[in-house]
Amino acid sequence: MNPGxxxxxVVRRQRAHRSFRDEPLDDALVEQVLEAATYAPSxxxxxxxxxxxxxxxxxxxxxxxxxxxxxxxGGRDFERxxxxxxxLADVDRGATGGVAAAxxxxxxxxxxxxxxxxxxxxxxxxxxxNLLLAAGALGLGSALTTLTMGFDAELREMLQLPDHIQPFxxxxxxxxxxxLRPPRREPVDTKMHRDRFGRGW
Ligand SMILES: Cc1cc2nc3c(=O)[nH]c(=O)nc-3n(C[C@H](O)[C@H](O)[C@H](O)COP(=O)(O)O)c2cc1C
Numbered sequence: 001m002n003p004g005x006x007x008x009x010v011v012r013r014q015r016a017h018r019s020f021r022d023e024p025l026d027d028a029l030v031e032q033v034l035e036a037a038t039y040a041p042s043x044x045x046x047x048x049x050x051x052x053x054x055x056x057x058x059x060x061x062x063x064x065x066x067x068x069x070x071x072x073x074g075g076r077d078f079e080r081x082x083x084x085x086x087x088l089a090d091v092d093r094g095a096t097g098g099v100a101a102a103x104x105x106x107x108x109x110x111x112x113x114x115x116x117x118x119x120x121x122x123x124x125x126x127x128x129x130n131l132l133l134a135a136g137a138l139g140l141g142s143a144l145t146t147l148t149m150g151f152d153a154e155l156r157e158m159l160q161l162p163d164h165i166q167p168f169x170x171x172x173x174x175x176x177x178x179x180l181r182p183p184r185r186e187p188v189d190t191k192m193h194r195d196r197f198g199r200g201w
Contacts, residue, residue, distance in 0.1 A: 010137045015183050017141025018094030020102045020174035029138060030104055030173065036134035042123035048115035049127045052107040052159050062158055063107070063148060063170060064100025070150035071095035095147055102141075102172030106131070107155070113164045124168050131171060141176035144169055 005013075034051050042048060054060055075095065079088055099105075108131070110124040128144055135142035148155055148170045155167050192201040 005137055007137075010133055013180075013182055014132060014136050015180040016090075016094075016143035016145075017172070017174075017176050017180065018090055018098040018143055019177035020098070020141055020172065021177055022101070023103070023175050025103045025140070025174055029140065030106075033131055033134040033138065033140070033142075033173065034106070037127040037131040040126035040130045042126070043115055043119035046115040046123060048111045048120060048123050050109040050111055050165055052109060052161075054105040054107060054159075055103065059158065060100050060102075060105050063105055063155065064097060066151040066154055066158075067099060067145070067148045067170070068096050070147045073150070075147055075150070094143065094145070099143065099145055099170070099172045102174035104173040106171040106173060107159060107167055108169045108171060109161065109165045109167045111165055120166065121168060128169055128171065135173055139175075140173055142171050142173050144171060146170075 030053055034053075037049065037051070038047065040049075054063060071092070076088075076092065079091065083091065108124060108128055110120045112120055115123050132142050132144060146169050149167060152167065155161075156165075159167070161167060189201045193199055194201055
């Protein structure tokens with residue numbers, strides 16, 4: 001997508017990217033995307049998000065290794081039969097190196113000292129969605145991934161996260177290896193209810 005793509009086109013093209021070109025990504029673009037993330041809503045406007053921007057190749061490889069271990073330790077077996085073959089294969093490629101090959105991994109965290117625990121996650125994920133949309137608007141690929149959280153303690157140690165900083169997601173950022181087709185979604189009227197649940201639209 002080109003910068004300046006209308007908002008609804010960006011939304012309708014939003015996809016999880018799991019393979020990236022081997023091309024650098026300027027800090028200016030990363031900052032632009034993360035600034036958009038910070039315009040998200042949060043409980044009491046607490047803005048508890050913290051973004052650890054991982055560029056270091058060795059560290060990215062170590063995070064990638066954690067992701068692969070989480071996938072191979074049970075994630076893959078759990079998802080086999082649940083995910084359609086094509087998606088399973090794509091997640092597999094992502095978890096076994098595709099995601100970690102992005103030039104930037106943004107580890108999205110929440111600061112529990114800024115926000116009540118009950119609403120911490122709900123105050124971080126809107127920022128992730130802004131991040132994904134901003135990336136798409138700039139023609140960048142990204143994905144919301146959480147597999148690595150299966151090794152929360154190792155990730156914390158690797159990134160030297162203090163106890164009050166909780167990691168929630170690893171979002172790769174980079175130039176997409178290929179253009180993805182539009183996302184497949186159920187028609188919205190199958191998810192809408194007029195006045196009472198189940199009455200349809
Ligand atoms: C809570 C959550 C966790 C996810 N975790 C992962 C993940 O660990 N690895 C991955 O490759 N994709 C992950 N995804 C991405 C989904 O697979 C993706 O959004 C979904 O299949 C729709 O695909 P599309 O964006 O290509 O249409 C996650 C998405 C959400 C919302």
